Amino acid sequence: MSATAALDVHPDRLLPADPSLRSVARRLYDSVKDLSIISPHGHVPPQWIAEDIPFRDPTSLLITPDHYVNRMLHANGASLADLGVGRGPLSDEDARAAFRILCTNWSAFRGTPVRYWFEDELGPIFGVTERPSAANADAIYDQIAAKIATPEFRPRALMDAFDIAVMATTDDPCDDLSAHEQLAQDSSFTRRVVPTFRPDKYLDAALATWNTDVDRLGEVSGIETGDYAGYIAALEDRRRYFVAHGAVSADHGVIDAGTDILSTEEATRIFAAARSGSVTDDEATALRRHMISEMARMSCEDGLVMTIHPGVRRNHHIPTFETYGADVGCDIPIAVEYTDALRPLLNAYGTHPNLHLVLFTIDETVYSREIAPLAGFYPSVYVGVPWWFIDAPEAIQRFRAAVTETAGFARTSGFIDDTRAFCSIPARHDMSRRLDAGYIAKLVVEHRLPEDEAFEAITDLVANNPRKVFKL
């Protein structure tokens, strides 16, 4: 690989190879490529926008906080420490060294969406024209550093440049949402940033931190959480607080999709055992599953859309977790079951008009077998688009092929970027639009969908489905 190779960001990238497909796909893509970005689930810190904080350096912007990048470099021999993970602000020297690791390992990312997103950032956003390599790593670092020092690269300016109309953050139920408040009261800020209620750690009594967290829930809500009734009331209170601050959804990261409902007596008993530190693992699991159904019940009342992201074994490599903490690239998916697991919740609330339940998976086997059939019957259920490891071109095409025939386009969520990598947001949404255009073009060319409806379908996926599904 030559050090001076050009960075190729082709206008037809990701469109199908066949000329007849490409031609239709290009027209479909052109019809939606300039539509505003709607990002109903993601992990950008709201403070970045509220305070319009300049990005510090290319490494802390593009590498250190992004576990998609870290994990691949780690697999190919880098230490997480050398990438800045778990270290706080890096010296210029160390930041440059980390950036060189990335550029030197450019070929390890061949065929991955991480490289695709990077190139779509480096070229169109940062004006990089050479393919990264060991030889030009410093020059590219300098070029990006110079850009992010300018006002045009502050978060709010980028949000305008990226045309992000709506962006959801992910927030702790005890968060005071002051950043969101600040944005709401700032009349100069015309975009929409909404919080998301993410109560995982308050619902899992098996966690060592649970008792402390439930205490804090009581303090923040002003509702005593010493017993189950108070705990429920406090959660309801915080959800109302989030709704009042613009939240449209609650997100649930769970190891399984279980939703078995306990009697109030049994829930009260287990809650008390958990508060006194004597809960068993099975009881904690039972309470957690019950609480997912409780969240659905509350959604029927307060209208928060409910998203579920199950099936990831977090911190698979414990020595890495102990050294670097969570979210550093060693979370590994497992198989997940939805049909039986969700049955209690869906029998109780699945036809309630207020409930929107968006089901995500990394276990692709459930798309055609479980999620699409559920979304093809329950008016509350929507198929979440591919997430995390499978937010990638081939996987997204497999997803559309797996769910559309059973659930149609109307029962899918629209794209979710799910990222804390702010500058990758346009690339991720654009990738999704290109791939959906390709899928729909195939339907047109194979005479499975008239072309006029194809244009409606792609617009629905980009603009209408996310607004409808997330009540925006």
Add this chain to the structure above:
Amino acid sequence: MSATAALDVHPDRLLPADPSLRSVARRLYDSVKDLSIISPHGHVPPQWIAEDIPFRDPTSLLITPDHYVNRMLHANGASLADLGVGRGPLSDEDARAAFRILCTNWSAFRGTPVRYWFEDELGPIFGVTERPSAANADAIYDQIAAKIATPEFRPRALMDAFDIAVMATTDDPCDDLSAHEQLAQDSSFTRRVVPTFRPDKYLDAALATWNTDVDRLGEVSGIETGDYAGYIAALEDRRRYFVAHGAVSADHGVIDAGTDILSTEEATRIFAAARSGSVTDDEATALRRHMISEMARMSCEDGLVMTIHPGVRRNHHIPTFETYGADVGCDIPIAVEYTDALRPLLNAYGTHPNLHLVLFTIDETVYSREIAPLAGFYPSVYVGVPWWFIDAPEAIQRFRAAVTETAGFARTSGFIDDTRAFCSIPARHDMSRRLDAGYIAKLVVEHRLPEDEAFEAITDLVANNPRKVFKL
């Protein structure tokens, strides 16, 4: 979507986009498109044919009894009651209203096989030229209503028009098969309608109705079913009755594929416990699995082909079941295991020359992992084609790609429409022929199969495999 958009039923629909593939696929398709339909498994009531009953109205023909349609409309906001489900004959006003719901939601079916089949019925069969919409719903309703009032649209005339050479129905073991008898004795009827032995409810002692059903089995067979030996004898008797009335297969809808064989003593003991109402769930499961192996043993003796359709959680939404009954669209698939589950049956009977065992699945993961390897060793095992949710273009192509490399074409069952939607039968078989032509065309163009053999292969799939596998 314009209300006056044309209904596009293109001659090349579903054929591959690539011109070289399409050209070969078209020739392969042309070679089989006019072959008679062989439908060895389906759900059309035999009385329709025996008595040549005219269809009542477009809604009761196309919507109300078809759970493929109902579930999607329900997911998109319609009530099942408004579609006529569970209500008996609809007034003209209500039938029209239901039809309007379908037409108004036409876009919700984009990219689904349900829409594909509908369009292939509306255009070629009913002469509809406009795409359904809220605006033309009544006109299309009138057009179909006028057609089905004519003699050419009576079931027997359609069976001729569709060129259905053989059609299997699905029948209760206690059915007297009088409709089949009537057809057999009618020399003016030259097509073949055969019953299928479907004993599910007689084999599952966990069902509340089981004891009553086993009583009736005794009455109908004239063999006392008070003990296990009589129960077996009565089932054998009814199978003989079905064989004598033309049956070629027995069908088994089961939650899992288990076939563990009990000793006669243990089976006798559990049967007695079940008859006295004291059976446990585990015992009932053990008896059910044992009885599947017993069905295989009987097939070795009487020659009935055995088809297994496992892995669907029936009536997932219990409130819907309680209001509307079964088969209304809320059955949801689950994962299924075949390798270990079928081992007892296959060790006992898997190499018996009389046994044909056709394995269906909705869980696509088992095609390459379990079913194709089983069919690639056991001379009794055939791979059933995609069924229900996965009887759809992309899924059928995945199926061929998943099983052909391990089991070849020869070990697959040929197409099964599995439908009670009579007018969709030609569309379903035609879809299958087009898709198989596309798959085989790819083998030709990629020089993996000589073209002369490709024509043999597609003819086998359409005409020879179903006759061989179902002993027709």
Add this chain to the structure above:
Amino acid sequence: MSATAALDVHPDRLLPADPSLRSVARRLYDSVKDLSIISPHGHVPPQWIAEDIPFRDPTSLLITPDHYVNRMLHANGASLADLGVGRGPLSDEDARAAFRILCTNWSAFRGTPVRYWFEDELGPIFGVTERPSAANADAIYDQIAAKIATPEFRPRALMDAFDIAVMATTDDPCDDLSAHEQLAQDSSFTRRVVPTFRPDKYLDAALATWNTDVDRLGEVSGIETGDYAGYIAALEDRRRYFVAHGAVSADHGVIDAGTDILSTEEATRIFAAARSGSVTDDEATALRRHMISEMARMSCEDGLVMTIHPGVRRNHHIPTFETYGADVGCDIPIAVEYTDALRPLLNAYGTHPNLHLVLFTIDETVYSREIAPLAGFYPSVYVGVPWWFIDAPEAIQRFRAAVTETAGFARTSGFIDDTRAFCSIPARHDMSRRLDAGYIAKLVVEHRLPEDEAFEAITDLVANNPRKVFKL
């Protein structure tokens, strides 16, 4: 099918149909098609090479020992005995009869890789120009028989003709490796044949033969295997012996991927129970899983690459096993779990610089869900290419699409032929090269990978990855 149809072995076989894809794929393939074959895992007996034994007849070369062929002929009605299975050397008459069974059933292999490989052997290697059929079976038999009687068809000459640079055999830990020794000391032999340490039967105390085998392990190593410490020491000794004789890897065929680590006390206790014949099934399983982690520990010390092939129910049809023995075509895959199963091993050794752990699967569902994410974090983990039933064109393309986006090309193993069918080795490697060229061509034409990097990527897959992963 005409008896005189030509055998078509087209230069563009397996390349994509689309002209733009095919053009790029052809250039990529051309760049690697003549590179030496590296075969780091297979089952050719080393004696064949060491003693340069002439092949006996076409049937014993191409049919009898190849369970890929036998199973398909058995499924289509042949008896294994008629194919020579379990019978020792066949008479000329019987060998010809078996060959006729193959040729007569040629159409049953349509669309399978077995037929593809056969044709790639029959044409390019044996000069057959007609498609096999009942009519020309004897003539083709004669043609092959005449060829293998010549010096050019002795194993060493073929190894040169096939340009096999490195070939690994699979060997019992107690084997003296005399064939490898003989080759090493033969200066006229310039190719590399290395043994592979395959200890399965020594690690599974549930096997009836285990105690005898562990006794022999003690005898061969000269280390007393009466207690656990001696057993471990004896295994370490034999691994060192293999390393000294050129081994680069140890292979593990296991029913599951479990690796739970026992305390030394518990391992010692279970080992003692097993030696005294009083081990329970659960204890034997616990010891087996522990020993897989012990193998990883030893690999960290002696550097042997560790390959794992889990998830096959061996000898599914017990009557066949009892008549014909193992490896005759009735092994059937089952679902496998890797994420949790491998966690103990990976937590202990997953970041050790000496460990290379190559994970194979027949259960395709784990590629995107488990194996690629593991290989995308752990520097020790590599994704093994498709194996056995899924070493086939469509499956290999699914594999690349499933793993590349999460793990990149760099974390995959390179091709493994895993065969005892010596003459199929070039066809298998060539098939892999063609398919990888097709996959990479798609990335190029869809502007997902620059063309100069595509040439590097295909060279890596063919030449560099296997050398790096297997430390060759």
